[in-house]
Amino acid sequence: EVQLVESGGGLIQPGGSLRLSCAASGFTVSSNYMSWVRQAPGKGLEWISVIYSGGSTYYADSVKGRFTISRDNSKNTLYLQMNSLRAEDTAVYYCARTTVTTGGVGYFDYWGQGTLVTVSS
Amino acid sequence: EIVLTQSPGTLSLSPGERATLSCRASQSVSSSYLAWYQQKPGQAPRLLIYGASSRATGIPDRFSGSGSGTDFTLTISRLEPEDFAVYYCQQYGSSPETFGQGTKLEIK
Numbered sequence: 468e469v470q471l472v473e474s475g476g477g478l479i480q481p482g483g484s485l486r487l488s489c490a491a492s493g494f495t496v497s498s499n500y501m502s503w504v505r506q507a508p509g510k511g512l513e514w515i516s517v518i519y520s521g522g523s524t525y526y527a528d529s530v531k532g533r534f535t536i537s538r539d540n541s542k543n544t545l546y547l548q549m550n551s552l553r554a555e556d557t558a559v560y561y562c563a564r565t566t567v568t569t570g571g572v573g574y575f576d577y578w579g580q581g582t583l584v585t586v587s588s
Numbered sequence: 589e590i591v592l593t594q595s596p597g598t599l600s601l602s603p604g605e606r607a608t609l610s611c612r613a614s615q616s617v618s619s620s621y622l623a624w625y626q627q628k629p630g631q632a633p634r635l636l637i638y639g640a641s642s643r644a645t646g647i648p649d650r651f652s653g654s655g656s657g658t659d660f661t662l663t664i665s666r667l668e669p670e671d672f673a674v675y676y677c678q679q680y681g682s683s684p685e686t687f688g689q690g691t692k693l694e695i696k
Contacts, residue, residue, distance in 0.1 A: 512625075512633065512676055512687040527684055561632055572680040574623040576644065578632035 469493040469577045471562050476582030483552050483586075489545040489562030489579055497540040500565040500573060503547050505558035506581075513558075516547065517565060517573075525571075530556075552586045559583050590614055590679050592688035600696040607664040609691045611677035616657045618681035624653055624662045627690075628673045636675075637662065669695075 475487040489501075502517040515527045516536040524536050535548040545562050559581040567573035591614040601607055611622065620640035625633035635644040637653035640660055650665040664671055672695050677688040 511689045512678070514685040514687075525683070566638070568619070568621055568680060570618070570621075570680075570682065572621070572683045572685050574621075574635065574638045574678060574680050574685075575625075575633070576635050576638075578634070580632055 469564065471564070471577060471579035473560065473562055473579040473582040476560065476584045478585045478587065479552055480588050481553060481586055484548070484550045485552065485584060487547040487549065487560055487562075487582055487584070489547075491543050491545065491564075494564065496538050496543050496545055500567045501536075501538065501545045502563050502565045502573075502575060503534075503536060503545075504561045504563055504575065504578075505556075506561070507555075507558045510558075517567075518545070519567070519571075549584070552584075554586050557584060557586045589684055590617065590682055590686050592677055592679055592686055594675075594677060594688035594691045596691060597689075598692045598694060600694050601667055602696045603667050603669055605667050607662075607667055607671070607693055609662040609664075609675055609693070611655075611660040611662070611688050613658040613660075613679060616681075617660075617679045620656050620660075621679060621681035622653070622655070622660045623678045623680065624651075625676045625678065626671075626673050627676065633676060664693075667693075 470492045533551045561581045563575035564577040565573040622640045624637040627633040641653045
């Protein structure tokens with residue numbers, strides 16, 4: 468059974484850093500495309516980053532230069548390092564397994580339960 | 589980037605009725621790369637439909653998707669109590685992937 472479990476969220480001051488983790492089971496993270504999607508309170512969904520099975524990474528403009536996606540193959544875990552956090556980064560962050568088309572974009576077939584990040588002083 | 593506009597914002601129906609949700613794109617979505625998700629309060633989204641009309645694993649056949657180009661539809665043939673939720677469309681025909689703002693399906 469495919470499972471994704473996020474952790475690492477919490478309250479952080481503006482300008483601070485946080486690292487989210489997403490532990491996977493039932494499949495191999497390194498053999499799949501994996502994404503982070505966030506949802507601000509009461510708002511819709513926003514794709515923010517993807518890591519390809521080959522290791523290439525891509526980011527939404529809203530987080531480029533501040534967030535870094537990575538994975539640890541030995542732990543079958545996905546990460547999101549978030550630096551220079553802003554109030555507008557407040558959201559529930561989901562990791563999601565991604566099925567990608569030939570164009571390199573995709574849909575999200577399995578999601579974790581999410582972890583809440585609150586950026587506030 | 590492609591902007592997706594969902595309508596209506598809220599749909600009030602009764603169990604047993606048919607629901608029709610719309611998703612319109614600001615430009616053509618290549619190869620009908622359009623997905624639909626269901627999200628209940630406090631839960632993660634769940635994939636319902638991909639490729640505009642293919643049901644994801646385990647999704648009941650009362651859910652169906654259709655459309656191409658810029659106009660897509662999610663139809664729920666006979667509403668069950670567990671179907672009342674928020675529904676999002678998402679395009680993956682061009683980068684970046686984008687979502688619609690959602691349609692809330694509520695019990696009338």
